[in-house]
Amino acid sequence: MNIIIRKQGTLAIYEQIVNQLKNAIVSDELHAGEALPSIRSLAKDLQVSVITTKRAYEELEKEGLIRSVAGKGFYVCEYNTDYLREKQLMMIEERFGEIIEDCKEAGLTVKDVVEMVETLYKE
CATH class of the missing domain: 1.10.287 (Helix Hairpins)
Structure with a gap:
């Protein structure tokens, strides 16, 4: 999975992350049950704030696309594509x-x- 952040884009950085993760789920690049990078790891890879990646993950979790497992991280949920x-x-x-x-x-x-x-x- 390759997330590209456009710093000059019209969307907020967390929205870019959310949209690209949604696209990866729809295109079946990410599968149900698959682990996502940790919040810190994704922030480091994208060179953005941990707060930004946390917000993106929270948004995806609210939409029921990912779930948090205490002490283990975030995983892609079963979904209706x-x-x-x-x-x-x-x-x-x-x-x-x-x-x-x-x-x-x-x-x-x-x-x-x-x-x-x-x-x-x-x-």
């Missing part, structure tokens, strides 16, 4: 809506936006 995928799509649609509003305000056409998306998607 269809439900998780639907939640991801809803979040993406919401973010796209905000971006589309920004594009309209900037005077971009649909063609301009599609070209931009195609270019960025290929990167």
Whole structure:
């Protein structure tokens, strides 16, 4: 599992961690019962605060995607991938809506936006 943090991104660092772990679960890169790195280990690997990784894990635990086992760490839970995928799509649609509003305000056409998306998607 490879988590990439974009320091200049629009999402908070903990949200980037949460989203990438969710994607790893949906894509079956992380399996039910699999151990996650410790909070300290992940923080060190990503060069972020322990508080940031703790917050990401707490968010995932609230959503029922991971569970904490006292003295042992965090593990991926059994999950409904269809439900998780639907939640991801809803979040993406919401973010796209905000971006589309920004594009309209900037005077971009649909063609301009599609070209931009195609270019960025290929990167």
